[in-house]
Amino acid sequence: MRIVHYINQFFGQIGGEEKAHIPPQIREGIVGPGMAFKQALRGEAEIVATIICGDSYFAENEAKAKAEILNMVKKYYPDIFIAGPAFNAGRYGIACGTIAKAVKDELGIPVVTGMYVENPGVEMFRRDIYIISTKNSAAGMRDAVLKMAAMALKLAKGERIGSPADEGYVERGIRVNYFAGERGSKRAVDMLIKKIKGEAFLTEFKMPEFDRVIPNPPVQDITKAKIALVTSGGIVPKGNPDRIEASSASKYGEYDIEGVFDLTGETFETAHGGYDPVYANMDADRVLPVDVLRDLEMEGRIGSLHRYYYATVGNGTSVANAKRFGAEIAKKLLLDGVNAVILTST
Template sequence: MSYRVVHYINQFFANIGGEEMAHVAPELREGFVGPGLAFNQSWKGEAEIVATVVCGDSHFAEHEKEAQEQILAWVKELNPDLFIAGPAFNAGRYGYACATIANAVKEQLGIKVLTGMYEENPGADLKDKILIVPTANSAAGMRKAAPAMAKLALKLMKGEKLGASCEDNYMPNGIRVNFFEKERGSKRAVKMLLNKLADKPFVTEYPMPSFDRVAPNPAVKDLSKATIALCTSGGIVPKGNPDHIESSSASHYGEYSIAGVEALCEATHETAHGGYDPVYANADANRVLPVDVMREFEREGKIGKLHDLFYTTVGNGTAVASAKKFAAEYAQKLLQAGVNAVIMTST
């Protein structure tokens, strides 16, 4: 038994016509049409296109909702192992249609999807949501694009583990995947440098991310009336680390009471952090979470009150996305508790 595939193409690749026929409404045809032949040939019987959806590019753009509903209904009925769209090369509206309909099939029907297009096609904006195989910028690239898409499609249908984007030939989708290169890193670095020095093209292995910059809030007007909370990524926890916060790559944060605690001490608190020498933090955890100084300020009336709870995690090797999630959650708790400001210590 071979895998069943539904293919999406536009009016041009269905041989209906060019721009003048871009208004045609979606239609469903049995079996393959046009470029579907190349997929079938690559699959050599392991998979087969059972139906082809043809839709005019203008029609999809102008009647997206209706077109999408109609196509989803057909695909749902056919229930294929994979929905494949394009390749769209650098055709902007076609690429947009391929990516949009593929994403809808994936999200709404839970069916595996794949498309292909040129990297600068506007449809490629969805590359973090669906797998997109990079292709040449014109249909002249079909001979290469079809087998490349067919190969990845088969892998998806077989449920095999997806390799890194450069191994399995899809556009980087924001998910970093490890793999073994042919040469060691130092040799790759020397080659990359030589190319850079000679003004030859080179491809960085990690494009720099754009950073989420947080603008500071306005200053607290009157500290003597403010409730201040202590938070830390330095891993201070009650002795014995009751919630098993990991020493690196923390999966959660802890919420602990310091109500009535004048100062932390060696007998009650320690660090769970695996990224720094714990000796001095274990001997006196106030060095990382300054409860002692805050109590002094409280007595002196410099601050209104030290919040009864502190929030803590381990920053060591912890993904920024995890840290963001923890803070988003406990920031709500702090707000609900009427906390006015937070001192966040790091290590």
């Protein structure tokens, strides 16, 4: 059986971030992690070609990159397509998911990839493709490759795929029926007794969570309130000193705007890779309205604008990260005696 393998510039041994712009290229045979796959596949299948593409190139030229890669894949008539593993690399994960889904949908070839559960590519593609759950770094390569190879062989042979726990893939959200050992009523009574006793139990159906936030009561006297600005629109001092990622942010920044009355093209910009940055870069007040709040402050219509603002990039950022950022920022705002926050997105 024939396999085509997709990896990024780093695992393709071309270079790091400085080579992330390289367009897709194809090599006959194995490259980088392909060696580990070769061992894991034990001669049952062979990687006939490896496609290497820079993460930035893929992110910035998605449609073009996809078409180029699909053309390369087609030429090798693979029985299966493997992408990654991408571990916790956000752009790489999204690229793996995007191209694997395209190969499956457009070429009808079975695909498998691997990512760490918090990689934004997981949430984007877990419903569409099999994503083997990996560790968060390349230290987990061996385990990831073993599971991905086993999955690849099963898919190529058209064998029945077991449960996520059995095969090691991320839940795809597909509900599958089976007959339990006890009837439903007995399971319900058992669960009730566990719940009463405060013991651990496993619900058979997770109600989807709609994360609705109940607003706080209105600020009593806005003319006395200290107001802060927080954004997921990526507004940072020019040069992006904290190197907040354009997508799949792993951090947020805290920036001093003492004495700043207007955000200009010379002083501020956006780090966000998910929208047209031109207008935000021209005048960042469009995303983070410092100018208007200074006006209100001078007119006495608000108490004051908080000295620091907080910014991250919402693009592809995992819910787990976003929750953590929110909790940390809220704590700091409370300590600084902030009474109200204006949240802006993009």
